[in-house]
Amino acid sequence: MKITFLGAAGEVTGSQHLVETRDRRVLLDCGFFQGRRAESREKNEQFHCRPKDVDAVILSHAHIDHCGNLPGLYKAGFHGTIFCTEATADIAELMLLDSAHIQFEDSKYLSRKLKGKHPPVEPLYTDEHVKATINRMHPLTFGEWHELGEDFKLRFVPAGHILGSAIVELDVLDGTDHKHIVFTGDLGRRGMPLLVDPQPVEGADVLITECLYGGRVHPPAGDIKTQLKEIICETMDKGGRTIIPAFSLGRTQQIVYFLNELFNSGDLCPLPVFVDSPLATRVTKIFRRYDETLDADVQRSLLTDKDVFSFGGLRYVDKQKESAALNERDEPMVIISASGMCENGRVVHHLKHAVSDERNTVILMGYQAPHTLGRRIQERQEFVRIFGREQPLKCRVEQLSGLSAHADATDFKWWFEKSTEKGSFGQAFLVHGEPEHSAALMPLLRNYVDEEIHIPQWGETFEV
Numbered sequence: 347m348k349i350t351f352l353g354a355a356g357e358v359t360g361s362q363h364l365v366e367t368r369d370r371r372v373l374l375d376c377g378f379f380q381g382r383r384a385e386s387r388e389k390n391e392q393f394h395c396r397p398k399d400v401d402a403v404i405l406s407h408a409h410i411d412h413c414g415n416l417p418g419l420y421k422a423g424f425h426g427t428i429f430c431t432e433a434t435a436d437i438a439e440l441m442l443l444d445s446a447h448i449q450f451e452d453s454k455y456l457s458r459k460l461k462g463k464h465p466p467v468e469p470l471y472t473d474e475h476v477k478a479t480i481n482r483m484h485p486l487t488f489g490e491w492h493e494l495g496e497d498f499k500l501r502f503v504p505a506g507h508i509l510g511s512a513i514v515e516l517d518v519l520d521g522t523d524h525k526h527i528v529f530t531g532d533l534g535r536r537g538m539p540l541l542v543d544p545q546p547v548e549g550a551d552v553l554i555t556e557c558l559y560g561g562r563v564h565p566p567a568g569d570i571k572t573q574l575k576e577i578i579c580e581t582m583d584k585g586g587r588t589i590i591p592a593f594s595l596g597r598t599q600q601i602v603y604f605l606n607e608l609f610n611s612g613d614l615c616p617l618p619v620f621v622d623s624p625l626a627t628r629v630t631k632i633f634r635r636y637d638e639t640l641d642a643d644v645q646r647s648l649l650t651d652k653d654v655f656s657f658g659g660l661r662y663v664d665k666q667k668e669s670a671a672l673n674e675r676d677e678p679m680v681i682i683s684a685s686g687m688c689e690n691g692r693v694v695h696h697l698k699h700a701v702s703d704e705r706n707t708v709i710l711m712g713y714q715a716p717h718t719l720g721r722r723i724q725e726r727q728e729f730v731r732i733f734g735r736e737q738p739l740k741c742r743v744e745q746l747s748g749l750s751a752h753a754d755a756t757d758f759k760w761w762f763e764k765s766t767e768k769g770s771f772g773q774a775f776l777v778h779g780e781p782e783h784s785a786a787l788m789p790l791l792r793n794y795v796d797e798e799i800h801i802p803q804w805g806e807t808f809e810v
């Protein structure tokens with residue numbers, strides 16, 4: 347059988363790997379390439395897996411760099427089944443509709459800007475393609491083996507990365523050749539709020555593993571809950587507001603959960619808290635739906651608190667008008683809003699009204715890519731450009747690190763060790779990582795792999 351690497355090969359977006367036997371073609375993930383506009387568009391428009399001939403897609407989780415191009419695949423002729431976990435199916439629907447909406451708005455803006463000089467820019471896919479894609483999804487429960495036929499079985503194991511995220515196990519028969527293939531998707535970490543820990547497997551003939559932070563050890567998470575409380579209360583005492591830019595999927599729910607715990611223990615100072623992101627509100631509903639799959643701490647809380655994403659003083663803001671009205675209120679409050687890197691979304695308006703007042707605080711809780719507004723705030727530049735205007739950055743800026751959803755070198759070591767206790771790894775492929783991280787993980791992984799370790803290039807095919 348063959349595996350061809352069609353994305354996330356030597357880079358970190360566009361996850362897509364094709365597993366082929368004599369009788370089947372199955373795709374692992376079908377993610378969006380993200381990066382410079384023209385280059386990503388070209389990569390996202392072209393499929394090298396012959397979509398019409400792909401029998402099935404197995405989706406590891408609902409991040410857009412793993413599922414974002416499924417509607418494009420459907421549009422290009424794919425009519426097979428998409429297997430994923432139940433929570434992944436629900437979250438992917440929201441993420442893909444959001445992606446279609448962003449593309450629609452983007453194409454309108456670009457068509458206006460390029461008027462006359464360029465034919466209109468079409469979105470890569472629309473709501474209709476998303477709906478048709480969702481109809482092709484076949485959700486499976488964790489731990490259940492599912493047969494595509496006697497020659498091809500699959501099973502999902504918790505990956506601990508985001509809600510619904512899975513490690514994919516395949517049991518594949520090609521003639522007399524039998525292989526157990528494991529694809530980590532994105533591997534999470536132990537002890538993270540809300541999520542269960544990643545689960546080890548029992549060896550594999552072929553391991554395809556991500557290596558995003560293979561060369562890094564994350565800083566200790568510390569007590570983020572207590573730090574949040576202290577910063578919010580100090581800001582309130584000064585009469586200021588706290589703005590927390592946060593991704594709608596995952597980070598927002600972690601913060602709300604921490605604040606809910608503080609509220610329940612009587613430690614949260616009395617002030618209004620707003621979640622101002624319609625996508626985050628919809629994602630939170632899915633977290634509630636699957637709360638029985640969350641970690642042991644949540645299960646303990648649920649015994650006395652039937653909704654860990656709601657507490658007195660917390661409001662989920664829906665309408666744009668309500669969002670704008672928050673900036674007219676002159677009282678201490680907390681606003682949790684997307685996007686996490688402050689590049690777009692409602693948080694930009696809140697920052698515009700907040701950054702020049704020294705009573706206020708911005709808490710950054712995730713990675714801030716270069717050239718983003720988040721990065722400029724993180725660097726505490728004297729002036730930051732918001733909606734085309736330079737504004738003095740006078741507010742307090744805090745960075746709370748340690749909530750990364752990706753395994754670091756320590757987590758990989760733990761997972762490799764546990765996963766080879768009852769069986770070894772045959773050959774291995776390192777994907778979803780910049781070269782420095784795959785190179786750094788290579789010597790560690792070598793201790794657990796019997797055969798070769800490859801760092802595939804885009805489009806490279808291997809007989810396994």
Ligand SMILES: [Zn+2]
Pocket residue numbers: 407409412507532
């Ligand atoms: Zn991910």
